Structures are given as structure tokens and as C-alpha cells.
Amino acid sequence: MPRPPDASPATATHCPYCALQCATRLSGARGAVEVRPDPDFPVNRGGLCQKGWTAPDVLGVPDRLTAPLVRDGDGRLAPAGWDEALDLVARRLREIRAGHGPDALAVFGGGGLTNEKAYTLGKFARLALGTSQIDYNGRFCMSSAAAAQTAAFGVDRGLPFPVTDLGDADVVLLAGANPAETMPPLMRHLDRAALIVADPRRTRTARRAALHLQPTPGTDLALALGLLHIAVTDGLVDKDYVGRRTSGFEAAWARAVAWWPERVEAVTGVAVSELRAAVRLLADAGRRYVLTGRGAEQHSKGSDTVAAFINLSLALGLPGRAGSGFGTLTGQGNGQGGREMGQKADQLPGYRSLTDPAARAHVSRVWGVPPDRLPGPGRSAYELLDAIGDGDGPRALLVVGSNPVVSAPDAGRVGERLARLELLVVADFVPSETARMADVVLPVTQWAEEEGTLTNLEGRVLRRRKLLDPPPGVRGDLDVLHELAVRLGEPAERYPRAPREVFEELREATRGGPADYSGIGYDALDAGAELYWPCPEGSPGTPRMFLDRFAHPDGRAWFAPVEHRDPAELPGPAFPLYATTGRVLAQYQSGAQTRRVARLAEAAPEPFVEVHPDTAARAGLADGQPARVVSARGSALARVRYEASLRTDTVFVPFHFPGARRANLFTHAALDPRSRMPEFKVCAVRLEAAP
Ligand SMILES: Nc1nc2c(c(=O)[nH]1)N[C@H]1C(S)=C(S)[C@@H](COP(=O)(O)OP(=O)(O)OC[C@H]3O[C@@H](n4cnc5c(=O)[nH]c(N)nc54)[C@H](O)[C@@H]3O)O[C@H]1N2
Ligand SMILES: Nc1nc2c(c(=O)[nH]1)N[C@H]1C(S)=C(S)[C@@H](COP(=O)(O)OP(=O)(O)OC[C@H]3O[C@@H](n4cnc5c(=O)[nH]c(N)nc54)[C@H](O)[C@@H]3O)O[C@H]1N2
Ligand code: SF4
Ligand SMILES: [Mo]
Numbered sequence: 001m002p003r004p005p006d007a008s009p010a011t012a013t014h015c016p017y018c019a020l021q022c023a024t025r026l027s028g029a030r031g032a033v034e035v036r037p038d039p040d041f042p043v044n045r046g047g048l049c050q051k052g053w054t055a056p057d058v059l060g061v062p063d064r065l066t067a068p069l070v071r072d073g074d075g076r077l078a079p080a081g082w083d084e085a086l087d088l089v090a091r092r093l094r095e096i097r098a099g100h101g102p103d104a105l106a107v108f109g110g111g112g113l114t115n116e117k118a119y120t121l122g123k124f125a126r127l128a129l130g131t132s133q134i135d136y137n138g139r140f141c142m143s144s145a146a147a148a149q150t151a152a153f154g155v156d157r158g159l160p161f162p163v164t165d166l167g168d169a170d171v172v173l174l175a176g177a178n179p180a181e182t183m184p185p186l187m188r189h190l191d192r193a194a195l196i197v198a199d200p201r202r203t204r205t206a207r208r209a210a211l212h213l214q215p216t217p218g219t220d221l222a223l224a225l226g227l228l229h230i231a232v233t234d235g236l237v238d239k240d241y242v243g244r245r246t247s248g249f250e251a252a253w254a255r256a257v258a259w260w261p262e263r264v265e266a267v268t269g270v271a272v273s274e275l276r277a278a279v280r281l282l283a284d285a286g287r288r289y290v291l292t293g294r295g296a297e298q299h300s301k302g303s304d305t306v307a308a309f310i311n312l313s314l315a316l317g318l319p320g321r322a323g324s325g326f327g328t329l330t331g332q333g334n335g336q337g338g339r340e341m342g343q344k345a346d347q348l349p350g351y352r353s354l355t356d357p358a359a360r361a362h363v364s365r366v367w368g369v370p371p372d373r374l375p376g377p378g379r380s381a382y383e384l385l386d387a388i389g390d391g392d393g394p395r396a397l398l399v400v401g402s403n404p405v406v407s408a409p410d411a412g413r414v415g416e417r418l419a420r421l422e423l424l425v426v427a428d429f430v431p432s433e434t435a436r437m438a439d440v441v442l443p444v445t446q447w448a449e450e451e452g453t454l455t456n457l458e459g460r461v462l463r464r465r466k467l468l469d470p471p472p473g474v475r476g477d478l479d480v481l482h483e484l485a486v487r488l489g490e491p492a493e494r495y496p497r498a499p500r501e502v503f504e505e506l507r508e509a510t511r512g513g514p515a516d517y518s519g520i521g522y523d524a525l526d527a528g529a530e531l532y533w534p535c536p537e538g539s540p541g542t543p544r545m546f547l548d549r550f551a552h553p554d555g556r557a558w559f560a561p562v563e564h565r566d567p568a569e570l571p572g573p574a575f576p577l578y579a580t581t582g583r584v585l586a587q588y589q590s591g592a593q594t595r596r597v598a599r600l601a602e603a604a605p606e607p608f609v610e611v612h613p614d615t616a617a618r619a620g621l622a623d624g625q626p627a628r629v630v631s632a633r634g635s636a637l638a639r640v641r642y643e644a645s646l647r648t649d650t651v652f653v654p655f656h657f658p659g660a661r662r663a664n665l666f667t668h669a670a671l672d673p674r675s676r677m678p679e680f681k682v683c684a685v686r687l688e689a690a691p
Contacts, residue, residue, distance in 0.1 A: 016447035021456035047185035065443035090487035102130035106394035109136035109343035110401020111332035114452030122342030132375035139381035143675035144302030145328035154551030158330035170285035176295020180204035202645035218567035218682035224308035226264030238317030248559035307560035320546030337455030350513020380676030389420035396423035406590035409678035411664035568670030575684035587656035608641035631666035
């Protein structure tokens with residue numbers, strides 16, 4: 001149903017941060033922008049979290065970038081004109097390409113970029129630079145869930161149903177997600193449901209749960225195998241559904257059969273009685289959902305872990321059934337759209353594969369080039385950063401929409417690698433930690449200063465709208481890519497500056513692909529249409545996927561025969577504790593934006609290490625004391641925070657802080673073999689007192 005046009009003069013747009021994309025109304029002039037939640041938008045229905053309420057503050061932070069910066073002879077970043085900065089970047093890119101080939105040039109994108117920017121960035125890399133070396137921070141975020149969902153269902157849309165469907169659920173299993181802090185307005189849709197929460201910590205979400213399972217970090221795969229085992233042995237499998245709608249059950253069961261409850265308890269620390277209670281809750285309910293978050297996914301076996309939770313939901317007959325389902329809670333503002341538009345190393349727009357000849361032919365036709373001008377797949381995000389300084393690795397890097405100095409795993413190593421670049425260019429609106437290392441910094445517009453579209457966690461395409469002109473000296477990312485492309489010899493018309501024009505082109509590029517946007521347009525969205533992909537031209541879009549068939553050629557969902565394995569690093573004598581990392585309500589990601597907002601910085605000023613009092617005592621540490629969290633790779637400073645509900649073998653540190661307080665100084669880069677997701681959620685550490 002189209003919503004009535006807004007009567008007030010406010011600009012209807014969406015929050016700049018997470019994938020919930022809460023709808024907001026903006027009004028006022030620069031310096032006095034007011035934000036109100038949209039009471040009618042079904043996802044947030046008048047709700048916002050602290051970050052959404054304070055988002056206008058980021059528009060006017062004191063160190064907002066308003067002129068390009070170029071590193072001068074003394075090694076300082078100094079203001080420069082746009083032509084000077086762009087000419088310099090283009091010249092250096094050409095020189096490096098001439099000397100070392102196009103793959104010496106690399107691009108690192110972000111899941112917060114609009115669809116139009118993500119699309120243009122992928123095109124810019126493949127055509128203007130001619131490089132295969134492009135990937136993005138979504139690799140650190142959604143890649144394990146994406147790999148598992150694609151394998152199981154034939155296509156990957158985080159939630160294949162509208163978020164509001166959760167409002168009717170009787171039971172929801174949340175595996176490694178803490179939406180009470182990471183997507184607070186989502187909790188209203190979970191009010192009615194009994195929650196089963198799997199999280200080593202007793203989070204705000206877990207406190208709401210009917211049943212809280214506290215697995216050892218890195219053991220969710222065993223947990224999910226154990227739940228499937230009980231479902232099968234207790235005769236709770238939906239045999240009719242499994243027979244009609246799936247394939248591969250026997251092979252998956254052949255693995256789960258060995259995960260009897262006592263063995264699962266021994267590996268996960270979750271009592272047999274709790275495992276049984278969880279299965280009972282799920283099996284007895286009418287409307288049931290299984291949802292995963294980063295806690296289950298950010299592991300060197302993250303894609304197999306998600307597959308194991310999908311196996312469980314398939315055995316219970318949930319996916320593709322009205323009122324039930326499986327999904328993952330996508331994280332970044334455009335975490336969904338950002339992974340479909342072609343900034344991922346192996347993908348072309350429309351969620352097409354870069355190695356599929358038909359996809360290459362289609363996209364190259366839209367781009368007006370022969371298919372052989374499209375490079376093949378490049379390195380994944382961490383591998384791309386880690387290859388810097390190696391013979392055939394990147395020598396120049398363009399970062400658009402990420403702050404990897406803080407957010408990449410084993411960040412000390414990544415920082416050293418970035419320092420070896422011959423050219424680092426960062427487009428941002430604040431001097432992020434990565435921008436501070438750059439040779440050239442390009443100041444760009446923010447959400448309230450630009451138009452575009454984003455695709456939220458339920459696959460719904462939303463309009464970002466402009467309230468304000470950007471400050472003088474600031475340009476849009478599309479503008480920057482246009483200017484660079486032209487300087488690299490590309491035809492100007494290939495890189496439109498206007499988001500609407502880019503969208504018209506990406507409709508064509510995605511036409512016929514798994515994520516088909518050809519039936520979506522700015523005019524329809526502006527008139528209030530609610531459009532979920534796949535949305536082929538002339539169709540009303542697809543709020544609920546898989547009701548009749550899954551996206552594999554045989555129409556079935558595929559079980560995956562997955563097996564548990566240990567994390568890449570286990571505690572031992574030198575590093576006796578598991579460390580895990582994640583988020584707090586008041587900070588966003590690397591903190592580049594939220595640390596600059598006074599009201600948020602007050603709420604979450606510094607990192608803490610959440611630790612059981614007994615564990616702290618063994619390390620000689622008291623509540624509130626400064627500590628060092630030390631791993632084989634490095635250490636991070638954090639203040640001790642007692643938490644008696646935590647497992648005694650585990651500590652938790654948020655990753656939003658820079659410098660010596662970076663959690664990623666102790667994390668490691670063991671990668672999932674399929675998704676190339678780093679193991680952010682478990683490594684071995686010890687605690688020490690810090691001066
Ligand atoms: N406030 C805030 N909100 C955000 C963001 C933010 O930075 N700040 N970022 C957005 C983005 S990009 C994302 S991806 C989402 C992430 O949203 P979530 O997935 O909810 O966030 P995390 O805190 O990373 O991890 C969730 C939980 O996993 C638990 N966990 C850790 N290790 C394990 C494990 O081995 N097994 C299990 N089962 N659980 C484990 C942690 O204790 C944590 O409570 O949030 C989005 N929203
Ligand atoms: N230890 C640990 N590390 C983690 C995680 C974890 O759970 N634990 N989670 C991982 C996850 S899920 C994620 S998503 C990553 C996120 O980590 P990052 O990729 O570092 O994400 P942000 O901090 O959002 O960085 C975005 C940067 O781009 C800028 N920016 C925002 N919008 C735009 C735009 O439109 N254009 C341009 N040019 N710039 C823009 C912002 O100002 C900011 O500097 O961190 C990962 N790292
Ligand atoms: S939940 Fe996400 S989209 Fe909503 S206000 Fe908070 S950060 Fe913004
Ligand atoms: Mo994320």
C-alpha cells in the first residue's frame with residue numbers, strides 16, 4: 001500500500017548507520033538539523049536508537065573534512081585544491097599501472113555506500129583502473145552468511161521476509177546476535193516471541209530471552225549439529241517438507257548423527273537439558289524463526305556454522321513457509337545492496353558471478369565494452385590488504401567507505417602493510433585513522449547531503465534524500481569517481497554524477513540477475529511503493545521469497561553436510577582465555593563517526609574488557625582497573641568491567657576504538673575457506689595490568 005505523501009516540509013530519509021535503515025524526517029538548516037523518527041515506517045514505527053537520534057551531529061563535527069588534503073614535502077597532510085589532488089591521484093595511478101600492471105591498483109569499498117556508489121565503484125575498478133583487485137568491508141561482515149544462504153537457497157537475501165513478519169512469531173532463535181544493542185527498534189518486533197539466545201555473554205538481548213544458551217566461543221557449529229541431532233532422534237523432523245522441498249538431508253544427518261547431546265555439552269558447555277529445552281521450544285511452536293548474527297558467523301568456519309543453522313531450520317520445515325523462516329541480520333546500512341552491486345571481488349551487479357560468461361556478457365554490454373575488458377576475480381578483503389608490499393600485491397589503494405586501520409583483523413599487521421603503499425587515497429568526510437595515513441584525502445558528502453538508494457536487511461530498496469547542500473569544498477563520491485575516471489582516459493558519460501542516472505543504469509545491469517532491480521525506480525519509490533528485490537520490470541517485487549520454490553534450478557533447498565571443527569586458536573598456558581569482540585549500543589563500527597558525537601562519546605567513552613570477577617582476580621585485576629588484553633599478535637588497552645554472568649573462560653572487548661585501544665590488535669586473520677571471513681569472534685588471550 002502506498003503511504004500518503006508527507007504533509008510536512010521535512011525531508012523523508014533513513015538513518016545513516018545500520019541495516020535496519022530506520023525511517024526519519026529531517027528538517028532545519030546546517031548546524032540546526034532536527035531528526036524525527038517516521039511513525040509510519042513499519043520497520044521502526046517511530047523508534048530510533050541513540051545513534052539515529054544524534055546522527056545530525058556528524059554533519060557538523062569540528063574536524064569535518066572540507067578540502068582535499070595532500071601529503072607535502074614535510075610529510076604533513078596539507079589542504080589542496082580539487083584539481084591538484086585529482087590530477088596527482090590520476091598521475092600516480094597511471095605511473096604505477098604503467099610500471100606494474102593494473103593489478104597493482106586496488107580498491108577497498110564499504111557496505112555503507114549507497115547502491116549507486118557501490119555500483120560505480122565496481123565499474124570504476126574494473127574499467128577505469130582495469131584491476132581485479134577490489135573488495136570491501138562486507139567481507140568482514142556478511143560474507144559467511146551470504147555464502148551459506150547462497151549454497152542452501154540458491155540466492156542470498158539476508159531476511160527473505162519483511163521484518164514485521166517477526167512480530168507474529170511464537171519463538172525466535174537468535175544465534176550470536178545482540179539486537180537489543182545493535183538494532184534496538186528491531187526488538188519491538190520480537191516482543192511477542194519467546195527468544196532462545198545463543199551468546200557466551202548475558203547481553204541485553206539474552207536478558208530478554210526465555211532461554212539463554214552460553215556456548216564456548218567458536219562452538220556454534222557443534223551446537224547447531226546437536227540441536228539437529230535432538231530434533232531427529234525425538235522425531236520432530238517435518239518429513240513431508242523435507243521430502244517435498246529439500247535435498248541432501250541424509251548426508252547432513254550422517255554428520256549430525258555423531259553429535260549426541262552429551263558430546264555437544266562437552267564441546268559447547270551448554271547443558272543437555274538446555275539443548276533439549278531449546279529444541280522443544282522450537283518444535284512445539286507454530287510460528288518459528290532461526291536468525292544468525294555475527295557471533296555465529298565471524299569465524300574461520302562461519303559459513304559452515306550458518307549452514308548448520310540452516311540445516312536445523314530445514315529439518316523443522318521453516319524456510320519458505322509463511323509465518324516461519326531462516327534469516328541473518330545484515331549489519332551495515334547498505335549491507336544488503338552493497339553486496340549485490342559489484343564491489344565484491346567475485347561479483348558483478350545484480351548479484352551475478354564474475355566468472356559466469358553470460359553475466360560477463362550482459363554487464364559488459366550495459367557498460368559498452370567487450371567482455372574481455374572485465375578482469376577476473378581478485379583477492380578477498382583481508383588477503384588484499386595483506387598482499388600489500390609483496391611483489392605482485394597492491395601498490396596503490398583507494399579506500400571508499402571503510403576504516404580498516406581500526407576494523408581489519410590483526411590490525412597491527414594491516415597498519416604496517418598500509419604504510420608500505422606507494423599511494424593511499426581515502427575518500428571520507430572525517431579524518432578517520434585510515435585517512436590520517438593517506439597520501440591524498442578526498443572530502444565527500446554525507447547522507448543528509450545526498451540522494452541515492454540503500455537496500456535494508458529485508459531486501460527492501462529505500463531512498464536516501466537530500467536535506468542540505470554540502471559544505472563548500474565537499475564533493476560526492478560519484479563526482480570524485482567521475483573526475484578520476486575521466487583523468488584516466490575513460491569516456492565521461494560512462495560515469496554519471498547524478499544518482500538517479502546511475503540507478504537507471506544499474507536497473508539494466510541487474511536485469512535478469514538474482515538481485516533484479518529492473519522494476520524499481522526513483523519515481524515509484526518517491527510515490528511510496530514498497531519494493532523488495534527480486535523485482536523484475538513489471539513485477540510488484542518480492543517481500544517473501546521461496547514460498548513456492550527455492551532459487552536453485554531444482555527449486556529445492558539444499559542441506560549441507562557440515563562438520564564441527566575447533567577455532568584456529570585455542571587457549572593454552574600462555575594465553576589461557578577466549579577473547580571475543582563486538583559492539584556496544586552507543587558506538588558504530590570503527591567509531592570514526594560516533595566517537596565524534598559528544599552524546600555518544602559520553603555514553604561509551606572507552607573500551608572495556610568484560611570479565612568474570614574470578615577470572616579478573618586470577619589475573620590480579622580489580623573492577624575499573626586499566627588492563628591489557630594480550631594475544632600472540634599484540635595487545636589492546638581496556639578497562640576491567642566485572643560481569644558475574646559471563647563464562648569464566650571468556651572475555652569480551654568492543655572494537656570501536658582507535659590506537660592502542662584497538663581490539664583488532666589482538667584478533668587474528670584466520671579466514672573461512674569459503675567466505676574468506678576473518679575469525680573476529682574468537683582467539684586466545686591473557687589479561688595483564690596496564691600502567
Ligand atoms: N550499536 C551498534 N549497532 C550496530 C553496529 C555497531 O557497530 N554498533 N554495527 C552494525 C553492523 S555492521 C553489524 S554487522 C551488526 C552486528 O550485530 P550483532 O551480530 O548483533 O553484533 P556483535 O556485537 O558483533 O555480535 C553479536 C553477539 O555475538 C556474541 N558472540 C561472540 N562470540 C560468539 C560465539 O562464538 N558464538 C555466539 N553464539 N555468539 C558470540 C557477542 O557476545 C555479541 O553479543 O550491528 C549493526 N548495528
Ligand atoms: N574485532 C572486530 N572487528 C570487526 C568486527 C567485529 O565484530 N569485531 N566487525 C566487522 C564488521 S561486521 C564490519 S561491517 C566492519 C566495519 O568496519 P569499517 O569498515 O571500518 O566501518 P566504518 O567504521 O563504518 O567505516 C566507514 C568509514 O567510511 C566513512 N564513510 C561512511 N559513509 C561513507 C560514504 O558514503 N562515502 C565515503 N567515501 N565514506 C563514507 C566513515 O566516515 C568511516 O570512516 O568491522 C569489522 N571489524
Ligand atoms: S537501529 Fe540502526 S538504523 Fe535505526 S536508528 Fe539505530 S543505527 Fe539507525
Ligand atoms: Mo558489519
